[in-house]
Amino acid sequence: METDWLILDRRTVLVTAITLFAVFAGSSVLIVVPIWAQSEAGPAALAWCVGGTLAVTIGSAIADHLRWRTTRYRLTESRLEMHSGILFKRRRSLARERIRNVDLTANVLLRAFGLVRLSIGTGEKVSEGDGQTIVLDPITRAGGERLRTDLLHRARTDTGTGADADSAPALASWSPQWVRYVPLSIFTLLIAAGAAGAVFQVAEWFGVPGLPVEWAQTLADRFGAWPALLGAVVVFVVLGAIGLTALGLEAWWGYRLERAHGTLRVRRGLLTSRSISFDEARVRGVDLVEPLGIRLARAARLDVLATGLSADAEKQESATLVPASPRAVPVAVAERLLGEALPGLSPHPRAARNRRLFRAGLVVVGLVAAVGVLVGLTRPTAFWTSVMIVAAIIGSVVAVAVAVDGARSLGNALTPDHLVARRGSIRRSTVALSRPGIIGWRIRQSVFQRRVGVLTVTATTAASRGRYSVVDVGEGAGLDLADEAVPGLLRPFLVSAEPMGADTESAGTRG
Known part of the structure; x- marks a missing residue:
């Protein structure tokens, strides 16, 4: 075991200098070219930009050199330690048994130099400065692989480079056909809306904020209002799909899920390579996620439920084991x-459906009322009145x-x-939670649930989000489910002749 203090790779200074020089040089071009073309201040602007670029590059390189000289780390039998700081010294130490995740990332420049950024954390928080995470940026790829193996309590390879991971059997690997599922997401519409907003912002930058409106009016006069509106929607949605597809390709190209020596490892990335590892001893289940778009295409993705994994990991895709792919792929990996x-x-009672239809009815009434109020107060043109009516009709149909x-x-x-629970429509989720991993129950029954004889049973666990619910299940079936899933945990709370109150919660917890 290595006990000597080690240093980061000294090429970090060169990487920092190249990165900042490229960023500021590119920004300078965008500044100088318009000024040079429109005024005589071009040479002065060029001089300022060149001087500023060189000053920032040199200053940042010096600061990074000082960071490199003052950063040390070592791995002992029981702890990972790191000392850093230029003006203020910082000492961080993580107990090896508390380490939950070891992730390697490398952008294009780091990969060119054979370097990686290694992030080691307990999973309790997501901030790098919270004391629960140690970041070694950068170290050699061989050193990163070796340290990852040591921290996950695995035997080193003969070469110490982690080559055993390359020969590990793959549970799943990237197929170029999967790219067709990437744009089938609500984010396509969000990117499209962002692109539409960007048109107005750019027009304002160039001093013509009304130009997009003039274009829209011209198209409406030439092709008609409805064709122009539909055409604009199609154009922006296509742009959103292209942008999201590019992001998906960058994130998941070369994806490979490996299983070796009790470790699950996800490797992916086109420009920035990522390697995320999970210790199977800390895995408490899986979540088969089927957002509406990819579900209609008979696809799904698979997320892992693991102790020490932050709830924000789902937003960051660091909990994803299998990206959007034909449903048979994530199902096979899950099994x-x-x-x-x-x-x-087992299906839930009819009352669960009636509750959802009632809420949908409220949405329909709200949309109709909103259209009526807007038309009465603003008295819009016939075109905008029809747009609001169509939007209300579409919204009502979608709600139902x-x-x-x-x-x-x-x-x-x-x-x-395992306890298996499924819920959701826009985002359907099928959770398979390890029964030994359930540490408590939360039983909730609102006034409206009590009137129709259903309740919500929530299993609490130390993994990921911490709570996973069986929603609107029959009273008897829900309590029996919880009692059978973890025998003895809920039984003391069921031995009572008094019914639950109108809006009550009861819970059982084990240490």
Whole structure:
């Protein structure tokens, strides 16, 4: 075991200098070219930009050199330690048994120099400065692989370079056909809306804020209002799809899920390579996620539920084991990890569907009322009145469809080792949670649930989000499910002749 103090790779200074020089040089071009073309201040602007670029590059390189000289780290039998700081010294220390994640990332420049950024954390928080994370930026790839192996309590390879990971069997690997699922996301529409807003922002920068409106008016006069509106929507949605596809390709190109020596490892990335590792001893289940867009294409993705994994990991995609792909792929991986097949699910009572239809009805009434108020107060043109009416009709149909689909998606089951619960429509989620990993129950029944005889049973666990619910299940079926999933945990709370109150919670917890 290495106990000597080690240093970061000294090429970090060169990487920092090249990066900042490229950024500031590119920004300078965008500044100088318009000034040179429109005024005589071009040479002065060029001189200022060149001087500023050189000053920032040299200053940053010196600061990074000082950071390199003052940063030390070492791995002992029990701890990973790091000392750093130029003006203020910082000493960080993580107990090896508390380390939950070891991630390697490398952008194009780091890869060119054979370097990586190694992030080691307990998973308790997501901030690098919270004392729960140590970042070694950069070290050699060989050193990063060796340290990752040591921290995850695995035997080193003969070469010490982590080459055993390259020969590990793959549970799943990237297929170029999967790219077709990337734009089937709500983010496509968000990027499209962002692109539309960017048109107005750029027009304002150039002093013509009304230009996009003039273009829209010209198109409406030439092709008609509705064709122009639909054409603009199509154009921006296509742009959003292209942008999201590019981001998906960069993030998941070369994806490979490996399983070796009790470790799950996800490797992916086109320009920036990423390597994320999970210790199987800390895995508490999986989540088969089917957002509406990719579900309609019969696809899904698979996330891991693991102790020490932050709830924000789902937003950052660091919890994803299998990206959006044909549903059979993540299902097969899930069953291999769980050691058993995903079961058929028991449906929830009709009252669960009625509750969702009632909420959808409220949405319909709200939309109709909103259109009526807007038309009465603003008295818009016939075109905008028809736009609002069409939007209300579409919204009403969507609300009812989501309610019906959400009720149909509800289901639960118990296997010998896992509690399986499914819910959601826009984002349907099928969670398979390890029964030994359940540490408590939360039983909730609102006034409205009590009137129709349903309740929500929530399993608490130390993994990921910490709570996973079986929603709107029948009273008797829900309590029996919780009692059977972890025998003895909830039973003391069920031995009572008094019914639950109108809006009450009860919970059982084990240490």
